[in-house]
Amino acid sequence: MRSLVLEDFGRLTLHHEEEPHPPAGCVAVAVAYSGICGTDIHGYTGSNGRRRSGQVMGHEASGVVLSTAADVVGVSIGDRVVINPLVGCGACGACLRGQAQQCPDQSVIGVTPSSPGAYADVVIVPAGNLVALPAALSLRLAALVEPLAVAVHAIELGRPQRGEVVAVLGGGPIGQSVVLALSVLEPQARVLISEPNADRRRLCTDLGALPFDPGSTGAGAPTDLVIDAVGHPATYAAALSTTRRGSRTVVIGLHSQQVTIDAFALTTGERSLHGSYCYTPTDLRRAVDVLTTRPQQAATLVSTVVSPEESAATFDWLASPAPPAGKVLICFTDTNEPVAAHR
Template sequence: MEVRLISLQAAHRIMEAIQFDPENRKLSLIKTPLPPEPKKNEVVIRVAYSGICGTDLHIVEGTYPCRKMPVILGHEFSGVVTSVGCDVTHLRQGDNVAVDPNSGCLTCDACHSGNYHHCSNGGVDKITGIYQDGGWAEFCLVPADQVHKLPKNISLQQAGLTEPLSCIAHGWDRITPIAVGSRILILGAGIIGNLWASILHLQGHRRVTVSEPQEARRNLLEKLETGFDIITPEELQTRRAKDSSWGVDLVIDCSGYAPAMEEALALINPGGTLCIFGVSSPKATMNVSPYLLYKNELKIVAVKVNPFSFPKALGWIDAMGSRYLDYEKLGIKAYSLSQYEEALQALKEGRIAKAMFKLEQ
């Protein structure tokens, strides 16, 4: 295996990648040199699966910050280690891995408190696939301490979802415990909404409603066979209008759409919680009534990325298996790098819940 991997890398003097030019807001399929040999604490990974995230769409639209120079996007990916730096001891050539794109400076108070996602001393500038070249490429150079070896029973395809699941794992820690029997509303049935629905179902929750405006996405969610109530935003408002006592204990926003979150506050039962999980545009705003928060003792909990939650995500993947992580059931479609325009269009039209670049041989 090691000989084969080394020969594969050596045979390719150049590689294909999808590069984003922030000045022109343009994606291009390029030929570019292979990553350099890893430094002592780095590894090179041959990418197997690399996802298109909603954040990537915001970057391409120019509504989310990234490196000011051209950059290879892709912060959700799995692959196979092809070479390791001399000080790397937990990984070997041939290991199947998933990559955590986030890190901190490791010297500031936030990092020392275990909150590297709040690091303001350079950690954000290290994000793989946003500020450093990422996984929309055949190979990627990454810091070894951000690479997690996969158990043998987790496939590279399943591991392509580790990063979004690690973010959900952090969100789960922020809002739990959630009593079984709670009434829960998910806003949005993209891949994040579908993964949240899967996790809730896995954990025994059944009184779940999902609100999604696009019919194609509602139909995709049906494939998960959770038995959850899947409705349109209009049906959600009608339900409240017909019964003023109807409400939920928890709202999980996966849309990033501020007006939907604002409306959802009025649907939360006393003592309930709004979890802001979807990433909004930095310019989006919402009006909140302090009196409503006081009167009903509502909580608003926001979730940012995935501090130290990759092991939890891998544990979930192990438990979820093919019952929940079947690409077809989740509405995930695989594309080659050369099909990136088709993939982006399918996402924008809602024909799929997620696009995944497949480079696995």
């Protein structure tokens, strides 16, 4: 099988190796499409410290079950699925509550170096980390489930209400996912988008958001909820300066590890600041529902699809100052042809 290996920071190579076999409790998934995440780009360049040389990245994947371990039940060869890359210990309080994103011993397929990811023809996944797909949802669009679940989780934490003003800071793929998810989860909200890149801003406005500049005195009425998809000191400041008293801010973005905030505005304004990380299994299923409800709009989030052979050059492009507006997918399997299932 083919796999994309991060040989070193800034160097991705295509390897050919034996196909892995699923150990107990796991399945092998033939990868159809795998999305390139912003954190993978930062891992590729070495800027975030969360990737290691020699690993196979990729955690946003759709595909078809290829084989299963003998003890796996409830999963059939040929099932169309997306993977939940977040693997909890299964025994702590967080896992037992269905909150594996809070598990202190979690690992992430394609992020944790010891868990090879979905930039490969085949990825090994615990059987409990599969999300079944409806027949109406294409495998191509299904590759958007994982980033969309990130957006759904943040929206759930923010609790938008009918008629509220919601500002999304950052119009990259996650910000775009937030705008799309809001159109289904709270369609009566007035959604604003702050994004300096014209192409990304236009994509978000085509989804129904209104452009705004949080630094402008004419930015409009104070917002009720901010979802920060950047996580930069400037966006933290913008969240506090553009919101009404008693408002909520949910931060998804991980741009900066350390920030200084206006504690006076946070405290005296009784504003809340909430971190958001990954998703729950319920969020993933709701993301599937959003994509099934808005397939035409979701299709606009995909800028291009490349082959594994084109991926090294694609990563160089994505790490450049002029990346595409939306998501880039790697296609590992021609989904017009049946996958040769086997054990």
